Amino acid sequence: MPKTTLVMVQTGRRKLEPRDLPIPEIGDESALLRIEACGICGSDYEQFEGVLPVSYPLIPGHEPLGVIEKIGDRAAQRWHVDVGDRVAVETMLPCHHCRTCLIGKYHLCRGAGRVRMYSYLPLSEPPGLWGAYAEYMYLAPGSIVHKVDPRLPAEIAVMFNPLGAGFRWAVEIPQTAPGDTVLILGPGQRGLACVLACREVGAGRIIVTGIAADERKLALAREFGADFTIDVENEDAKARIRELTDGEGADVVVEVTSYATQPVAGALDYVKPGGTIVLAGVKGFKPIPDFVSDKIVLKEISIRGAIGVTVGAYERAIRMLEAGRVPVEKMHTHEFGLRDAETAIRTLAREIPGEESIHSCLLPRLG
Numbered sequence: 001m002p003k004t005t006l007v008m009v010q011t012g013r014r015k016l017e018p019r020d021l022p023i024p025e026i027g028d029e030s031a032l033l034r035i036e037a038c039g040i041c042g043s044d045y046e047q048f049e050g051v052l053p054v055s056y057p058l059i060p061g062h063e064p065l066g067v068i069e070k071i072g073d074r075a076a077q078r079w080h081v082d083v084g085d086r087v088a089v090e091t092m093l094p095c096h097h098c099r100t101c102l103i104g105k106y107h108l109c110r111g112a113g114r115v116r117m118y119s120y121l122p123l124s125e126p127p128g129l130w131g132a133y134a135e136y137m138y139l140a141p142g143s144i145v146h147k148v149d150p151r152l153p154a155e156i157a158v159m160f161n162p163l164g165a166g167f168r169w170a171v172e173i174p175q176t177a178p179g180d181t182v183l184i185l186g187p188g189q190r191g192l193a194c195v196l197a198c199r200e201v202g203a204g205r206i207i208v209t210g211i212a213a214d215e216r217k218l219a220l221a222r223e224f225g226a227d228f229t230i231d232v233e234n235e236d237a238k239a240r241i242r243e244l245t246d247g248e249g250a251d252v253v254v255e256v257t258s259y260a261t262q263p264v265a266g267a268l269d270y271v272k273p274g275g276t277i278v279l280a281g282v283k284g285f286k287p288i289p290d291f292v293s294d295k296i297v298l299k300e301i302s303i304r305g306a307i308g309v310t311v312g313a314y315e316r317a318i319r320m321l322e323a324g325r326v327p328v329e330k331m332h333t334h335e336f337g338l339r340d341a342e343t344a345i346r347t348l349a350r351e352i353p354g355e356e357s358i359h360s361c362l363l364p365r366l367g
Helices: 042-049 073-077 160-172 191-202 212-224 237-244 263-271 294-298 311-324 338-348
Strands: 004-012 015-020 031-040 064-071 086-089 136-139 145-147 181-185 205-210 230-231 248-253 271-279 302-305 332-336 359-362
Touching: 015 338, 031 073, 031 086, 031 338, 042 212, 042 338, 064 073, 064 136, 073 302, 145 311, 160 191, 160 248, 181 191, 181 263, 191 205, 191 311, 205 212, 205 237, 212 230, 230 237, 237 263, 248 263, 263 271, 263 294, 271 294, 302 311, 332 338, 338 359
Parallel strands: 181 205, 181 248, 205 230, 248 271, 271 302, 332 359
Antiparallel strands: 004 015, 031 064, 031 136, 031 359, 064 086, 086 145
16 A cells, blocks of 8 residues: 555646645545546536636545545445445535435535535645545545446446436436426537436437537437437527427426536527526626526526536436446547646647547546
C-alpha cells in the first residue's frame, strides 16, 4: 500500500496541477477507494472555468468508480461492502439526519450548513482527498455507494452517473409513463442517457434536438431509440415539434443543454398544455431572455429543476449496464490519464480542434 497518491489539484480558474498527497488513515466509519475511473461531465468544465463557487485548492472529480482498498468495520456493515468490492460512489455527502434527508430529499441536504459534495470540498478540509481526479479517494461517513459488477470494463461501468441522470431527470421527476411523448433538448451524454431511460420505460415518441455540430450525437440518439431528431440551426424547431406531436406539444420536455439559454424559453412553446418541463442544464447563472411566464400560467405547465441523481435512478442505471442489453459503449469516445485531466475537460468543451467527445473518463492506470 503506497503512502501517497497522485492527484490533480485545481488551484484556480483553469489551473490544474499534479501533486502527491499523503494517504490518510481510515477510521471505523470511513473507507479508502482505489479509483478505477472518473467520469467527465459538463459541470467539470464549469468547475474548471471557475463558474461554481468553490474554495481552492481542491481535487475535482465527482463520478468515482473504484475498488474498496481499506474500510472501517462500521462502514462495511452500513454500506454492505468490503475490501475488494467495486463500487460506484454517489456525488452528494448528506448528513442523513436533517428533515430534508429524512423526507427522502437527501441530495438537497444542508444539514452541515452547506452543500457537501465530492469534488467541491477544499484540501484544507481534512483529509483533503475529496475528489476522484486521483489514484485514491477518501470515502467519508455518510457516503452512499453501490456495488457494481467487476466484470464490466471500467470505462463502461463509470457511465452509472450519466445514465442515472437520464433515469432521474427524464423519468422519475416528470413521471414519464408508457406512451408519453418526450422531447429532449440537447444530445450530449445526459441527453442520450435520457433517450435510453425513456425508451426503457416505454415512452411513445422520443424527439431530440441539437445543433449542426451535433450530427454524430443526433445519429446516436436515433440508434438509441429516438424516433425523430431536429437540427435547430437548419429546421424550424417549433413548427417541426408541432408537426411531430399533431399540434399538441410534448408531454415532457427535458432541457439538458449547456450554457444555451434559448432552449429554456423555447420549452414553453414545445410542451403541451398541462405538460412538464424539467430544467437540468445549467447556464452559468445567466438570465433567460424572452422567457414569457404567461405561457406557464395559460398552459398550466409544471416546471421542475433537477440537480444530481438519487438512489433509485443510480440502481436502475447500474442494472442497465450490468444487463448488457443496450450498446452504451457507443456513447464512450475518450479515455485520458490523470495528468491529462485538463485535456479531457477541454475536449468535452470542444476546445480541442478535430475532437468531439460524448462520454469520456479519466483512468488512473493510464498514468
